[in-house]
Amino acid sequence: MSTPTTREQPASETTVQLARWLDQLTLEAVPAAVRERAKYLILDGIGCALVGAQLPWSQKAVEIVTQFEAGGNSPLVGCGINTSRPAAALLNGTFIQGFELDDFHPLAPLHSASLVLPSLFSCIDHDGLASGADVLLAAIAGFEVGPRVGLALHGTEMLSRGWHSGSVFGTHASAAAAGKLLGLDAAQFEDALGLAATQSAGLMAAQFEAMSKRMHHGMASRNGLYAAVLAKGGYTGIKRVFDRDYGGFLSTFGEGHSPDASQIVDGIGERWEVDRIVVKPYAAMGGLHAAIDAVLKLDEQRKLLAHEIDRIDVDLAHAVYHHGGWQATRPLTPIGAQMNMAYTVAVTMLDKAALVSQFSPDRIDRDDVWEIIPKVFTHHDESFDQEGKMSRGKTRMRVRFRDGQVLETLHNTGRGVLPPLSNAQIVDKFNALMANVIDDSRREKILNLTLGLESLANAHELLQLLSAPARNALS
Numbered sequence: 003m004s005t006p007t008t009r010e011q012p013a014s015e016t017t018v019q020l021a022r023w024l025d026q027l028t029l030e031a032v033p034a035a036v037r038e039r040a041k042y043l044i045l046d047g048i049g050c051a052l053v054g055a056q057l058p059w060s061q062k063a064v065e066i067v068t069q070f071e072a073g074g075n076s077p078l079v080g081c082g083i084n085t086s087r088p089a090a091a092l093l094n095g096t097f098i099q100g101f102e103l104d105d106f107h108p109l110a111p112l113h114s115a116s117l118v119l120p121s122l123f124s125c126i127d128h129d130g131l132a133s134g135a136d137v138l139l140a141a142i143a144g145f146e147v148g149p150r151v152g153l154a155l156h157g158t159e160m161l162s163r164g165w166h167s168g169s170v171f172g173t174h175a176s177a178a179a180a181g182k183l184l185g186l187d188a189a190q191f192e193d194a195l196g197l198a199a200t201q202s203a204g205l206m207a208a209q210f211e212a213m214s215k216r217m218h219h220g221m222a223s224r225n226g227l228y229a230a231v232l233a234k235g236g237y238t239g240i241k242r243v244f245d246r247d248y249g250g251f252l253s254t255f256g257e258g259h260s261p262d263a264s265q266i267v268d269g270i271g272e273r274w275e276v277d278r279i280v281v282k283p284y285a286a287m288g289g290l291h292a293a294i295d296a297v298l299k300l301d302e303q304r305k306l307l308a309h310e311i312d313r314i315d316v317d318l319a320h321a322v323y324h325h326g327g328w329q330a331t332r333p334l335t336p337i338g339a340q341m342n343m344a345y346t347v348a349v350t351m352l353d354k355a356a357l358v359s360q361f362s363p364d365r366i367d368r369d370d371v372w373e374i375i376p377k378v379f380t381h382h383d384e385s386f387d388q389e390g391k392m393s394r395g396k397t398r399m400r401v402r403f404r405d406g407q408v409l410e411t412l413h414n415t416g417r418g419v420l421p422p423l424s425n426a427q428i429v430d431k432f433n434a435l436m437a438n439v440i441d442d443s444r445r446e447k448i449l450n451l452t453l454g455l456e457s458l459a460n461a462h463e464l465l466q467l468l469s470a471p472a473r474n475a476l477s
Contacts, residue, residue, distance in 0.1 A: 054100020176226020
């Protein structure tokens with residue numbers, strides 16, 4: 003009978019390298035511009051949480067989860083109530099993803115704030131009181147890890163295959179952030195990454211009608227939080243989880259698609275994913291933003307009137323075509339509308355906007371949009387797929403009028419991606435969104451505390467300010 007052998011863990015392996023980097027990361031090692039941008043990403047996430055907190059589907063989740071998981075002292079943003087730490091991570095992530103307003107990474111699709119902030123909010127006072135600087139550093143750790151794991155799985159390919167990509171590799175973002183705030187060492191980070199990986203999940207069919215699409219990133223945030231807490235307490239996870247050939251994270255989720263583990267640590271500490279996380283100017287899936295821009299541009303050339311239009315053709319790369327090019331049928335849910343090309347094109351054409359009110363249940367069900375939707379045809383242009391990663395959102399729109407005129411425009415990506423929204427524009431977005439949900443005094447305090455996070459001695463001060471009830475953004 004043979005004796006099992008023990009395999010050493012080479013320092014060159016991806017998982018070990020990432021764990022060591024997380025352990026050694028300091029705020030001083032992060033460039034000033036990256037630290038600054040991270041604060042604005044946090045601000046945007048906070049704004050999205052306050053908008054999402056009182057939406058009907060969010061409140062349904064609050065009702066069910068808090069009844070099942072009663073007790074606890076972890077605040078729910080915008081609700082005025084507390085619950086357990088895991089439940090708070092789940093629900094606060096659900097709020098941030100509540101109306102498709104939150105950030106996304108164009109190359110490795112995930113919504114970082116909805117993964118990172120909830121797990122941090124749930125452990126700010128878990129092991130002593132965290133400072134604002136502690137929270138900022140932990141957020142940056144999460145912002146860096148999530149996209150890198152996604153890039154190793156070739157990012158948007160996960161969407162094309164039917165995975166809800168962000169919730170699949172978002173557990174690692176949450177675990178990295180919470181682990182940094184909890185003070186994990188390198189060995190514990192390796193356990194946390196392994197524990198997070200074994201909890202990854204998310205099916206993109208949730209985009210059609212399910213409330214659960216809003217909750218996927220919240221589930222990942224909660225799972226990452228658990229991973230960090232378990233690792234902190236000495237509970238072990240899968241070792242070398244990004245490197246194992248059998249049952250590893252990349253080998254399993256990337257089976258048959260040549261995952262590239264090197265992407266996880268490529269240029270880490272030199273190239274910052276914080277700089278590539280973009281903030282949405284529209285309340286729709288990121289892949290639809292170029293089409294929204296196309297509608298607004300063509301409308302400047304000739305007024306787009308439904309009765310004058312014969313058809314609208316939209317050419318797309320593979321990920322956006324599969325994600326948003328499906329045929330919409332009535333009735334359509336808000337989540338379905340925010341994921342669907344035809345609806346988004348139609349409502350933008352009519353309202354010259356794609357914000358909160360354009361995706362309210364009342365607006366979705368009006369006849370004017372449904373008169374246009376059957377005129378919108380989506381097509382997969384395979385040539386777009388060959389033009390590099392930054393062409394994955396490429397969109398060509400042709401509008402054929404009944405008088406024979408054809409207008410056409412081509413957009414490589416949407417506004418907010420290239421060029422990204424500036425820090426000042428993120429503040430403008432925050433202020434505009436908050437006008438409907440909180441009073442000006444509270445808005446100003448949140449703005450100042452978030453943008454001055456490094457000097458905040460006790461991060462719980464910000465959390466308490468966020469926890470008071472907000473108003474329903476749809477009312």
